Structure formats: structure tokens, C-alpha cells
């Protein structure tokens with residue numbers, strides 16, 4: 001059994017360089033190890049990517065930590081803002097309670113005014129009526 005086999009045909013060899021030459025000559029792509037793992041021409045590229053990937057992997061962890069820190073800070077700010085808003089809300093609720101009381105007073109005041117207006121309207125109706133001041137004024141006019 002040969003150590004390596006061409007990925008495009010049944011050409012096999014223990015010498016990887018021989019298979020590389022075969023690949024160049026035939027244009028065949030890739031070769032396999034006899035254990036079935038594909039170690040195609042991209043293997044070297046993959047290795048490069050892995051070695052540089054470990055660097056960028058560390059980079060990613062740093063970025064993730066920075067993002068985590070940012071999120072924690074953002075959450076802290078949000079919590080602080082939330083507390084501040086809650087305090088403000090409590091103040092507003094107290095103010096709202098006061099306004100409600102004031103509103104109640106205004107309502108009773110308005111009720112009193114309405115009663116007064118109703119009285120005035122009745123009086124006005126009386127003045128406009130024939131038996132009221134209207135006739136009196138008219139009689140003065142003629």
C-alpha cells in the first residue's frame with residue numbers, strides 16, 4: 001500500500017514529491033494519505049492559515065474581552081441611568097400626586113364656577129324674557 005494517492009486518479013506513491021510532480025504534469029488536483037485524510041495541495045495553505053489563525057485567534061479573544069468590557073460598562077451605565085430614571089420617576093410620581101390634588105381642587109373650583117355660570121345664565125334668560133328687563137328697556141326706548 002502506498003503512503004499517498006493522487007486525488008484525481010489512482011496514481012499512488014510513498015513519495016509526496018513524486019505525486020507533486022505528477023500533479024504538475026497532469027494537472028490533477030490534490031492527493032490523499034492512505035488513511036483517507038485529504039491532504040490536498042491546499043494542505044500547506046491550511047497549515048499557514050492555522051499558524052496565523054492562532055495569532056488572530058488570540059486577537060479575537062482580546063476583541064471579545066474588550067467587547068465584554070464595553071458591554072459591562074454599557075450595562076453599568078444603563079443600570080445607573082435606570083436608577084436615575086427611577087428616582088426621577090419617583091419624583092414625577094410625587095409631583096403627579098400633587099398635581100392630582102391640585103386638579104381635584106381645580107375640579108371643585110370649576111364645579112363652583114359652573115354653578116355660578118348656571119345661575120348667571122338663568123338670570124340672563126330672565127333678563128331676555130318678556131317679563132324681564134327687556135321689556136323695561138324697550139319701554140324706555142319708545
Ligand SMILES: [Zn+2]
Nearest residue numbers: 006009011028
Ligand atoms: Zn493523478
